[in-house]
Amino acid sequence: MKWIPIQNEQQVEEIKIKSSQNPQIIFKHSSRCGVSSMAKNRLDRNEAPEGIDFYFLDILAYRSISNKIANDFKVRHQSPQILLIRNGNCVYDESHSGIDMEDIKSRAGTN
Numbered sequence: 001m002k003w004i005p006i007q008n009e010q011q012v013e014e015i016k017i018k019s020s021q022n023p024q025i026i027f028k029h030s031s032r033c034g035v036s037s038m039a040k041n042r043l044d045r046n047e048a049p050e051g052i053d054f055y056f057l058d059i060l061a062y063r064s065i066s067n068k069i070a071n072d073f074k075v076r077h078q079s080p081q082i083l084l085i086r087n088g089n090c091v092y093d094e095s096h097s098g099i100d101m102e103d104i105k106s107r108a109g110t111n
Contacts, residue, residue, distance in 0.1 A: 001044045003027070003056035009068055015055060016072075016088040023108040024085040025054045027099075028066055028078070036080035039099040046101040049110035084108055 059066040070077040073090035084092040092107045
């Protein structure tokens with residue numbers, strides 16, 4: 001799995017733009033949470049579907065960006081949390097043990 005770290009708010013705007021061409025994934029992660037680490041490990045054991053960028057947000061280091069994501073995409077903040085962005089909108093979000101690569105692939109239309 002190749003993660004693209006989110007480290008500034010401009011990247012969130014770029015994700016919105018890129019999502020008009022290809023689905024984009026945002027994974028919100030807390031390094032202090034065992035469930036979050038398990039969810040990330042499950043994702044890391046898979047290969048990312050072709051044509052989808054996978055972004056990684058460390059919510060402890062970038063809480064303001066996490067808040068922007070929740071506000072911009074109209075989702076409740078959770079960690080761990082996966083968001084599927086298409087055409088500038090969050091079309092799917094899941095958290096905790098519900099995070100599953102096969103479900104992500106299916107929702108993104110890559111299955």
